[in-house]
Amino acid sequence: MNTKDLALYLAILFGFALPCVVFSLAKSKIPHQDLQTEPTLFVAEEKRxxxxxxxxxxxxxxxxxxxxxxxxxxxxxxxxxxxxxxxxxxxxxxxxxxxxxxxxxxxxxxxxxxxxxxxxxxxxxxxxxxxxxxxxxxxxxxxxxxxxxxxxxxxxxxxxxTYFSCSGGMTEDAAAVWGADVPYLRATESPGEEGATYYTETVQLSLGEFQSALGLNLSGAAEKWIKNIVYTTGGGVDSIEIGGQVFSGTEVRKRLSLRSTCFKITIVGDTVTVTTKGYGHRVxxxxxxxxxxxxxxxxxxxxxxxxxxxxxxxxxx
Ligand SMILES: [Zn+2]
Incomplete structure (x- = not known):
């Protein structure tokens, strides 16, 4: 190999080939933490x-x-x-x-x-x-x-x-469940779910169990405890007044371990019947x-x- 050929060889090696090798190694060994700081969705990896x-x-x-x-x-x-x-x-x-x-x-x-x-x-x-x-x-x-x-x-x-099992016929706005508006998570119709296991569910509690779960100690005619129900766009309960205290639908769902915030409460005698539609946050x-x-x-x-x-x-x- 003469000097000219050697110079060309070195130029190719260091000018092209070597950076390619380095790039290739960098690609395969790029630390995961670095990927998290990538400003775009695109990551130069064949397999994720x-x-x-x-x-x-x-x-x-x-x-x-x-x-x-x-x-x-x-x-x-x-x-x-x-x-x-x-x-x-x-x-x-x-x-x-x-x-x-x-x-x-x-x-x-x-x-x-x-x-x-x-x-x-x-x-x-x-x-x-x-x-x-x-x-x-x-x-x-x-x-x-x-x-x-x-x-x-x-x-x-x-x-x-976000996703969930079953809406009960209508999904929910993100804002109604988590408080913050998300433009692509809007309440929308969701027909054809009737075959779902928890399309509807009914649970019954005694008045004592109901009050205990909600942290209440009420008196008077129980049939009149439920008032002023405000519904969300997706048909869930946004807020509900129970015995003079206002609860959010998500709070009642949590306290009563309900399948969803799409619920209806009826009180007859000593029995509280709660019927829910759907299963999950419905967003x-x-x-x-x-x-x-x-x-x-x-x-x-x-x-x-x-x-x-x-x-x-x-x-x-
Ligand atoms: Zn996790």
């Missing part, structure tokens, strides 16, 4: 990973597609229509990435397996226990793979893709409503557009 905190507190890193598969298997009945499962996969992926890049919840993990905190997750070792067979898992895996890297955004930002996508839409011929894009107003479905690798 999720730091998942298990019930026992251990944190493991698993492929995003495997995690989303486990979430859909845990959060939605596998008997649901393929398009509903696809909608759930997009929602689970969007929820996860928002927790990674926009609104972190845990210091040491992106998400946890507690459904009350983040999303439920069914690990492969629990398939048998859950009664899942190979065809079930493959059905959901197809829904996950066919939605690729699709996520929901609003004005360029990953949305807070975002109704899973039973999504399945009903799919049965009616809607695809996952139409389902998502219905429950998350004015959002965009974007493919983000």
């Amino acid at each position: 990973f999720v730091r998942l905190k298990r019930d026992n507190g251990t944190v493991t890193e698993i492929e995003e597609a495997e995690y989303v598969l486990g979430v859909v298997l845990q959060e939605m009945p596998v008997s649901f229509e393929e398009e509903a499962l696809k909608a759930q996969a997009v929602v689970a992926r969007t929820y996860t990435r928002r927790k990674q890049y926009v609104a972190p919840k845990h210091e040491d993990a992106d998400v946890c397996t507690n459904p009350a905190c983040c999303q439920g997750y069914c690990p492969p070792e629990s398939y048998g226990e859950k009664g899942l067979v190979v065809s079930d898992v493959e059905k959901v895996r197809d829904a996950v793979n066919e939605t690729g890297n699709l996520v929901l955004t609003y004005e360029g930002e990953l949305i807070d893709a 975002g996508m109704s899973q039973y409503g999504a399945d009903a839409m799919a049965v009616g011929g809607s695809d996952f894009k139409e389902i998502l557009a219905h429950y998350y107003k004015d959002t965009q479905l974007e493919e983000v690798g």
Whole structure:
């Protein structure tokens, strides 16, 4: 090799090849914490990973597609229509990435397996226990793979893709449940959910149990305790006066352990009857409503557009 060739070789090595190698290493070894500070949704990774905190507190890193598969298997009945499962996969992926890049919840993990905190997750070792067979898992895996890297955004930002089991016929405004207005989480009709387990539920309590749960000690005609009920746009109870004290619907739901804030209370004699419609906070996508839409011929894009107003479905690798 003469001097000219050597100079050219070194120029290629250091000018092009070496930076490529360095870039390649940087890509594969980029610390997860750095990814959280990425200003955009785009991350130069072929495979995405999720730091998942298990019930026992251990944190493991698993492929995003495997995690989303486990979430859909845990959060939605596998008997649901393929398009509903696809909608759930997009929602689970969007929820996860928002927790990674926009609104972190845990210091040491992106998400946890507690459904009350983040999303439920069914690990492969629990398939048998859950009664899942190979065809079930493959059905959901197809829904996950066919939605690729699709996520929901609003004005360029990953949305807070909340979801729940059943609305009872109408979903709720985010503001009615959490106090803050979210433009894409609006009350909307959700027909066809009548087959859901908790479409309606009736519980009965004694007057004593009812008062104790609400921290009340009332007297007089119990039939007249309930007054001035204010309803939300989604048909839930915004506020209710019970024995002269005003409660929010969410407070009553919590204190009486009700399925939703869409409730009706009647008092006859010593018996308080509470009938609820729906199950969950009722904000975002109704899973039973999504399945009903799919049965009616809607695809996952139409389902998502219905429950998350004015959002965009974007493919983000
Ligand atoms: Zn969590």
